[in-house]
Amino acid sequence: MPTITMLYAGIFxxxxxVIAAFPxxxxxxxxISVGHGGDTQLELGMRRHANFVEAVPLALILLGLIEMNGxxxxxxxxxxSILVVARVAHGVGMKPDTAQxxxxxxxxxxxxxxxxxxxxxxxxxxxxxxx
Numbered sequence: 001m002p003t004i005t006m007l008y009a010g011i012f013x014x015x016x017x018v019i020a021a022f023p024x025x026x027x028x029x030x031x032i033s034v035g036h037g038g039d040t041q042l043e044l045g046m047r048r049h050a051n052f053v054e055a056v057p058l059a060l061i062l063l064g065l066i067e068m069n070g071x072x073x074x075x076x077x078x079x080x081s082i083l084v085v086a087r088v089a090h091g092v093g094m095k096p097d098t099a100q101x102x103x104x105x106x107x108x109x110x111x112x113x114x115x116x117x118x119x120x121x122x123x124x125x126x127x128x129x130x131x
Contacts, residue, residue, distance in 0.1 A: 004073055005064040008080040012056050015087060019049045040096045048091050055090075055111040059083055062118035069125045079114050086110025 023045035027033070036043035059079075067076055090107020 002064040002067040004076040004080065005060060005067050008063060008083065009060055011080075011084055012060065012087070015084075016049075016052060016056070019045075019052050019091065023049060044094065044096045048094055051090060051094070052087060055115070056083070056087065059111065059115050059118060062115065062122055066118055066121045066125055069122075069129065071121060071125070075121070079118055082110050083114045086114065 023042055026042045086107045089103040093101040093103025093107055095101050
């Protein structure tokens with residue numbers, strides 16, 4: 001049972017609901033059913049949500065797989081914690097007027113780092129089991 005991954009999945013599930021709430025509420029206030037209708041704040045909320053959904057599921061799948069195949073609990077917590085911090089930083093750092101916010105870069109880089117590290121770890125565990 002991937003109990004450590006379950007913890008992070010729970011955290012990310014709550015984060016996803018919070019991130020999705022803003023564009024949903026904004027849509028209701030502006031009566032915009034589809035798209036962003038030219039509203040920059042709605043578009044920003046949509047992109048924050050989309051970026052989250054693009055980055056988190058694969059990382060969680062990888063964490064779960066490596067956990068089920070013997071990854072160390074400490075390593076899993078390190079990767080999970082980095083991913084949580086990275087996703088918060090990315091969302092806070094995403095601004096409508098510039099892509100140069102350091103938090104956004106930290107968030108994107110941290111998310112990529114976790115995905116690459118977990119991918120390499122998964123490959124390593126596979127090789128150990130096969131060889």
